[in-house]
Amino acid sequence: MSRVLIAQGGGPTAVINQSLVGAVIQSRGAEAVDAVYGAMHGVRGIVDEDFIDLTREPRGTLERVAETPGSALGSTRDKPDEAYCKAILEVLRAHGITVFFYIGGNDSSDTLRILSAQAAKAGFDLACIHIPKTIDNDLMVNDHTPGYPSAARFVANAFAGINRDNAALPGVYVGVVMGRHAGFLTAASSALRTGDDGPHLIYLPERAFDMDGFVGDVKATYDRLGRCMVAVSEGIQDDAGEPIAAKLAKELEKDAHGNVTLSGTGALADLLTGAIKESTGISRVRGDTFGYLQRSFLGCVSDVDRGEARAVGVEAARFAEAGNTEGSVTIHRTADYQVEYRLSPLEEVAGKTKVMDDAFISASGTDVTDAFADYLRPLLGSQIPVLAGFGPERVAKILNK
Amino acid sequence: MSRVLIAQGGGPTAVINQSLVGAVIQSRGAEAVDAVYGAMHGVRGIVDEDFIDLTREPRGTLERVAETPGSALGSTRDKPDEAYCKAILEVLRAHGITVFFYIGGNDSSDTLRILSAQAAKAGFDLACIHIPKTIDNDLMVNDHTPGYPSAARFVANAFAGINRDNAALPGVYVGVVMGRHAGFLTAASSALRTGDDGPHLIYLPERAFDMDGFVGDVKATYDRLGRCMVAVSEGIQDDAGEPIAAKLAKELEKDAHGNVTLSGTGALADLLTGAIKESTGISRVRGDTFGYLQRSFLGCVSDVDRGEARAVGVEAARFAEAGNTEGSVTIHRTADYQVEYRLSPLEEVAGKTKVMDDAFISASGTDVTDAFADYLRPLLGSQIPVLAGFGPERVAKILNK
Numbered sequence: 001m002s003r004v005l006i007a008q009g010g011g012p013t014a015v016i017n018q019s020l021v022g023a024v025i026q027s028r029g030a031e032a033v034d035a036v037y038g039a040m041h042g043v044r045g046i047v048d049e050d051f052i053d054l055t056r057e058p059r060g061t062l063e064r065v066a067e068t069p070g071s072a073l074g075s076t077r078d079k080p081d082e083a084y085c086k087a088i089l090e091v092l093r094a095h096g097i098t099v100f101f102y103i104g105g106n107d108s109s110d111t112l113r114i115l116s117a118q119a120a121k122a123g124f125d126l127a128c129i130h131i132p133k134t135i136d137n138d139l140m141v142n143d144h145t146p147g148y149p150s151a152a153r154f155v156a157n158a159f160a161g162i163n164r165d166n167a168a169l170p171g172v173y174v175g176v177v178m179g180r181h182a183g184f185l186t187a188a189s190s191a192l193r194t195g196d197d198g199p200h201l202i203y204l205p206e207r208a209f210d211m212d213g214f215v216g217d218v219k220a221t222y223d224r225l226g227r228c229m230v231a232v233s234e235g236i237q238d239d240a241g242e243p244i245a246a247k248l249a250k251e252l253e254k255d256a257h258g259n260v261t262l263s264g265t266g267a268l269a270d271l272l273t274g275a276i277k278e279s280t281g282i283s284r285v286r287g288d289t290f291g292y293l294q295r296s297f298l299g300c301v302s303d304v305d306r307g308e309a310r311a312v313g314v315e316a317a318r319f320a321e322a323g324n325t326e327g328s329v330t331i332h333r334t335a336d337y338q339v340e341y342r343l344s345p346l347e348e349v350a351g352k353t354k355v356m357d358d359a360f361i362s363a364s365g366t367d368v369t370d371a372f373a374d375y376l377r378p379l380l381g382s383q384i385p386v387l388a389g390f391g392p393e394r395v396a397k398i399l400n401k
Numbered sequence: 402m403s404r405v406l407i408a409q410g411g412g413p414t415a416v417i418n419q420s421l422v423g424a425v426i427q428s429r430g431a432e433a434v435d436a437v438y439g440a441m442h443g444v445r446g447i448v449d450e451d452f453i454d455l456t457r458e459p460r461g462t463l464e465r466v467a468e469t470p471g472s473a474l475g476s477t478r479d480k481p482d483e484a485y486c487k488a489i490l491e492v493l494r495a496h497g498i499t500v501f502f503y504i505g506g507n508d509s510s511d512t513l514r515i516l517s518a519q520a521a522k523a524g525f526d527l528a529c530i531h532i533p534k535t536i537d538n539d540l541m542v543n544d545h546t547p548g549y550p551s552a553a554r555f556v557a558n559a560f561a562g563i564n565r566d567n568a569a570l571p572g573v574y575v576g577v578v579m580g581r582h583a584g585f586l587t588a589a590s591s592a593l594r595t596g597d598d599g600p601h602l603i604y605l606p607e608r609a610f611d612m613d614g615f616v617g618d619v620k621a622t623y624d625r626l627g628r629c630m631v632a633v634s635e636g637i638q639d640d641a642g643e644p645i646a647a648k649l650a651k652e653l654e655k656d657a658h659g660n661v662t663l664s665g666t667g668a669l670a671d672l673l674t675g676a677i678k679e680s681t682g683i684s685r686v687r688g689d690t691f692g693y694l695q696r697s698f699l700g701c702v703s704d705v706d707r708g709e710a711r712a713v714g715v716e717a718a719r720f721a722e723a724g725n726t727e728g729s730v731t732i733h734r735t736a737d738y739q740v741e742y743r744l745s746p747l748e749e750v751a752g753k754t755k756v757m758d759d760a761f762i763s764a765s766g767t768d769v770t771d772a773f774a775d776y777l778r779p780l781l782g783s784q785i786p787v788l789a790g791f792g793p794e795r796v797a798k799i800l801n802k
Contacts, residue, residue, distance in 0.1 A: 008569070011566075011570070012565065012570070014562070041569075049796075049798040049799065049801065051795060051796035052792075052794065052795060052796065053794070053796050054791075057791070061789060061791070064787060064788075064789035065791065067786065067787075067789075068565060068788045068789050068790065069562045069565050070565025070566045070568065071565075071566075071569035072565075072569075072789075072791055073569075074568065074569045074570075076570075077570070090800065094799040095796075095799060157698060157699040157700045158694050158698060158699075160699045161470045161694075161697035161698045162693045162694070162697060164413065164469060164470050164471025164472075164473075164697055165470070165472075165693055165696060166693075167471065168409070168476040169413070169472075169475075169478070173693065192699075265667065265670075265674070265688065266666065266667010266670055266671050269666075269667055270667050286666075286693065287666065288667075288693055288694060289667050289689060290694065291688075291689030291690075292563045292566055292687065293562075293689060293694060295562075295566060296562035296563060296565055296566040297558060297562045298562040298593075298786050298788070299700075299701060299786055300558075300701065385468065385700055386465060386468075387465075388462060388465035388468075388469050388473075389466060389469065390439070390453055390455075390466065390473055390474070393454070394451065394453060395438060395450075395453065397450040398450065398492075399450060400450065
């Protein structure tokens with residue numbers, strides 16, 4: 001018999017619980033499985049033996065959890081070292097766990113890679129299967145990752161609404177979007193544009209950021225259109241690769257993975273709007289940091305994402321059932337639009353970062369290409385709202401003062 | 402024959418175009434009306450003679466515009482003085498306008514009050530009807546105002562999602578919500594809470610804000626729950642009535658109405674999270690400023706709000722048709738849940754500010770009451786998502802280290 005443990009790591013998403021529920025239900029249906037446990041707060045809950053038994057959790061509860069954003073099992077930023085991994089394996093052995101599913105991004109897959117290697121060395125027969133998740137969309141091998149399409153839909157909807165707001169009360173608007181190394185989420189700000197809609201400028205971590213160039217671009221757009229909307233990745237870097245936000249932070253707050261905290265502060269947006277005001281004399285300059293709103297917003301899910309997030313969980317359980325002992329479930333686009341799921345070696349995904357392809361970024365470096373639009377469109381799902389305004393025709397003036 | 406002009410003032414909302422379209426369609430149906438014009442960018446477009454002719458605008462376009470957030474005619478923050486009003490009246494006369502609908506909040510209704518008085522003094526037969534709109538929900542006489550329910554739904558959904566996020570990765574979270582003088586929108590952060598869900602503390606402009614008390618409240622909640630979520634109004638004031646954000650701003654940016662700009666900067670959230678970090682030693686402290694996202698977000702509209710926003714536009718046209726020459730369309734709750742629309746004298750609404758009733762604020766001053774929950778619930782509309790998590794039962798520990 002086999003016993004399954006599942007956990008969630010890293011930043012929550014709007015659909016990560018779909019993957020959890022997919023893996024739980026599929027595992028429960030396997031003849032060889034006698035129990036399915038969930039570890040609370042990722043690997044932290046394993047060393048703490050903090051498990052819940054999902055073996056007979058009512059299907060109705062599971063389906064409601066699946067529709068709830070955030071990580072229902074809790075999450076962690078812990079990155080296990082050798083001693084931590086040893087403690088994990090000891091607990092897994094004690095509880096008779098033979099299959100471990102870890103839902104997460106590059107850090108979580110790397111944890112799994114280390115764990116899998118240590119288990120093999122210790123002669124412990126443990127299947128380690130990674131289930132992909134990240135709004136950053138930065139996992140290697142994958143066409144895209146569950147969580148990204150829903151966050152992209154949120155960012156697209158937010159910019160589409162703010163674009164109408166900014167057209168009504170013209171000025172400069174800067175929206176700072178999540179994405180440490182990859183600009184995919186920031187680029188999604190472009191998805192619902194038509195005509196002169198914003199964002200008119202998009203700054204990605206894939207291109208070196210220069211403050212003078214930025215201010216000049218904003219000024220030129222403002223002079224041309226009477227307004228300017230800008231989407232900026234929180235991860236923008238100077239030409240030496242240092243994040244602009246990191247330069248800012250007086251005290252660099254770092255998590256256990258050595259990542260600098262870029263979210264949860266409005267400092268970058270304020271720096272950029274301040275620079276624009278100072279250099280251009282434009283008076284109405286506003287900045288927002290999308291922060292945690294974009295990660296787990298309730299009620300703005302892509303139905304394509306919902307389905308795929310469920311599927312990667314189901315597929316992980318199937319791969320385990322088929323006897324695979326390690327790997328990451330990866331998503332591959334096979335047609336426009338169709339995907340298939342494969343099991344890729346952990347080392348191809350673990351700890352690596354995918355960034356935007358050059359073909360997705362315009363020659364100017366401050367916009368996306370049609371190729372990116374084609375890539376993104378099917379991911380956003382159905383029921384995309386259509387926006388409308390009035391035409392340019394005017395009533396003839398009479399006084400003409 | 403009568404000729405109608407309609408304009409939009411102040412901050413856009415997700416449903417302000419419903420009111421526009423309601424008034425346009427109803428006016429076009431009136432036998433006495435020979436033309437319906439729209440002024441671009443509020444009163445600014447009147448003095449500039451910047452009009453579009455909506456008399457034969459296709460119904461399909463109007464309905465698509467109605468579903469689009471933001472102000473389709475553009476908006477303005479201009480507050481006309483005597484000379485400005487004189488210029489407005491001159492243009493209205495020249496174009497034969499006999500009915501003027503202005504969709505907006507307290508500032509827009511005040512503009513209309515001044516204009517109506519000046520027209521009367523000049524012997525100009527002009528009907529001035531105010532159509533209510535504001536996400537701040539701070540118009541006198543009204544039970545609530547169009548725009549508020551949809552913004553409230555956005556804030557409620559955002560906090561519900563971030564609450565799950567914060568439960569997964571515990572820490573302190575501060576979300577700053579719009580609302581210059583009235584806490585209604587910030588209070589909406591409470592709408593989807595159950596059990597130990599956040600926000601655990603809610604700071605409203607109706608209660609004096611004290612930094613030491615704030616930090617102490619956060620610390621106490623964190624000690625009790627291991628996390629703390631806070632909703633803060635951008636308009637929080639000290640006991641002398643000075644906005645905390647205003648103290649912060651090095652250069653107080655004011656609009657033409659003398660209002661200090663509170664949005665479009667992350668400074669308040671950063672000030673509050675900084676104070677918590679400094680005084681409590683809690684390491685994971687994050688702050689977001691909801692900013693412009695909450696005002697015109699695409700795809701998060703309350704269907705109750707959508708219907709009422711349309712209705713106040715339709716009613717305004719009916720009141721004009723019936724021969725009324727001045728007034729503000731007001732919303733009155735007559736049952737749970739039913740409303741009726743009345744025409745109230747402009748002076749009862751113009752330039753005044755409604756704040757939250759004491760019965761809506763808890764004795765502690767940092768939460769809302771059941772009475773507020775009962776007030777808000779029907780406004781949020783249908784299809785409110787149900788969130789779910791797992792129960793507290795745990796698998797028995799084996800190693801028990």
